[in-house]
Amino acid sequence: xxxxxxxxxxxxxxxxxxxxxxxxxxxxxxxxxxxxxxxxxxxxxxxxxxxxxxxxxxxxxxxxxxxxxxxxxxxxxxxxxxxxxxxxxxxxxxxxxxxxxxxxxxxxxxxxxxxxxxxxxxxxxxxxxxxxxxxxxxxxxxxxxxxxxxxxxxxxxxxxxxxxxxxxxxxxxxxxxxxxxxxxxxxxxxxxxxxxxxxxxxxxxxxxxxxxxxxxxxxxxxxxxxxxxxxxxxxxxxxxxxxxxxxxxxxxxxxxxxxxxxxxxxxxxxxxxxxxxxxxxxxxxxxxxxxxxxxxxxxxxxxxxxxxxxxxxxxxxxxxxxxxxxxxxxxxxxxxxxxxxxxxxxxxxxxxxxxxxxxxxxxxxxxxxxxxxxxxxxxxxxxxxxxxxxxxxxxxxxxxxxxx
Numbered sequence: 001x002x003x004x005x006x007x008x009x010x011x012x013x014x015x016x017x018x019x020x021x022x023x024x025x026x027x028x029x030x031x032x033x034x035x036x037x038x039x040x041x042x043x044x045x046x047x048x049x050x051x052x053x054x055x056x057x058x059x060x061x062x063x064x065x066x067x068x069x070x071x072x073x074x075x076x077x078x079x080x081x082x083x084x085x086x087x088x089x090x091x092x093x094x095x096x097x098x099x100x101x102x103x104x105x106x107x108x109x110x111x112x113x114x115x116x117x118x119x120x121x122x123x124x125x126x127x128x129x130x131x132x133x134x135x136x137x138x139x140x141x142x143x144x145x146x147x148x149x150x151x152x153x154x155x156x157x158x159x160x161x162x163x164x165x166x167x168x169x170x171x172x173x174x175x176x177x178x179x180x181x182x183x184x185x186x187x188x189x190x191x192x193x194x195x196x197x198x199x200x201x202x203x204x205x206x207x208x209x210x211x212x213x214x215x216x217x218x219x220x221x222x223x224x225x226x227x228x229x230x231x232x233x234x235x236x237x238x239x240x241x242x243x244x245x246x247x248x249x250x251x252x253x254x255x256x257x258x259x260x261x262x263x264x265x266x267x268x269x270x271x272x273x274x275x276x277x278x279x280x281x282x283x284x285x286x287x288x289x290x291x292x293x294x295x296x297x298x299x300x301x302x303x304x305x306x307x308x309x310x311x312x313x314x315x316x317x318x319x320x321x322x323x324x325x326x327x328x329x330x331x332x333x334x335x336x337x338x339x340x341x342x343x344x345x346x347x348x349x350x351x352x353x354x355x356x357x358x359x360x361x362x363x364x365x366x367x368x369x370x371x372x373x374x375x376x377x378x379x380x381x382x383x384x385x386x387x388x389x390x391x392x393x394x395x396x397x398x399x400x401x402x403x404x
Contacts, residue, residue: 120141165196221233327368328375
């Protein structure tokens with residue numbers, strides 16, 4: 001009998017982490033690698049937030065905290081939901097964890113029995129299906145299409161729901177597509193969900209503040225208040241506040257579920273860093289003006305990258321409305337032959353070719369359950385992005401069709 005569980009055997013490693021680690025390994029060998037595989041802002045954490053962390057250390061806030069998080073932070077989260085989303089929670093309906101990722105996992109572990117189904121739209125974040133499997137559930141993928149802007153359609157949702165469905169997982173703005181669900185989109189999904197009163201909604205709002213142009217953020221619990229009693233809203237400070245390493249996420253929802261999630265966390269990580277929690281209070285209640293600058297910079301980078309990539313023969317991408325990724329169709333290049341005679345049969349082959357030939361680390365779409373695409377993060381400087389796109393263009397020009 002081996003040491004590893006059969007449950008783990010079905011779980012795949014994160015391709016985003018794998019590609020980023022491979023890029024780091026090549027860089028340590030002296031290779032010049034531009035890493036566009038990681039979903040991490042390149043901005044510094046704002047100074048006032050860092051100062052709040054320093055003040056917390058100097059004030060001696062370095063001990064264990066409550067599992068659900070310090071009272072000051074949970075009250076700050078209550079204020080945030082009221083101010084930005086028109087949602088009313090009590091502090092007891094809030095829980096804080098080591099990033100939004102842990103809270104998604106806590107919710108699944110707290111709620112899923114063996115054989116329960118969780119439906120989600122694809123392309124999806126790489127961790128959704130794997131977390132569902134680890135929690136004993138069955139992941140059910142619902143395909144979206146580029147012609148629909150990668151937005152889940154009501155008929156697709158209805159066809160996927162069964163008596164075994166426990167959760168619908170929604171992510172807007174989306175990783176990896178950047179799709180943003182409008183109020184109308186959410187209202188259409190809510191109409192379907194009203195016919196399935198036992199299906200809960202897990203709303204992953206981590207990219208809430210990163211929307212561009214005329215796009216507006218909306219969250220299901222606010223759009224459909226009648227569904228709020230069976231909705232868990234998850235968010236955090238990692239993406240918008242450039243605090244990925246601080247590991248602070250939060251969730252709000254029905255008290256029974258929040259208590260169960262606290263039970264799970266109490267037997268695992270206990271709580272996130274006390275220092276990070278005090279920094280997060282300042283992030284949520286302090287000056288929010290820098291968010292405008294962050295959004296402006298990301299939008300400029302988005303426009304730059306979309307223009308450069310769409311100029312490369314064989315690549316095609318839509319302009320995303322949110323997050324900081326472009327999801328690029330590369331189907332026309334599959335079947336091509338590299339200068340050394342290798343045939344690029346899959347998006348993983350193409351991603352590895354770009355890493356080796358162009359020195360650019362990206363993530364294949366298959367990692368997001370969408371073959372024939374690649375995901376490129378534009379959370380990097382315009383100079384780096386320009387160099388990366390030029391290197392990708394040069395590498396693509398070296399390809400020849402297999403039948404040529």
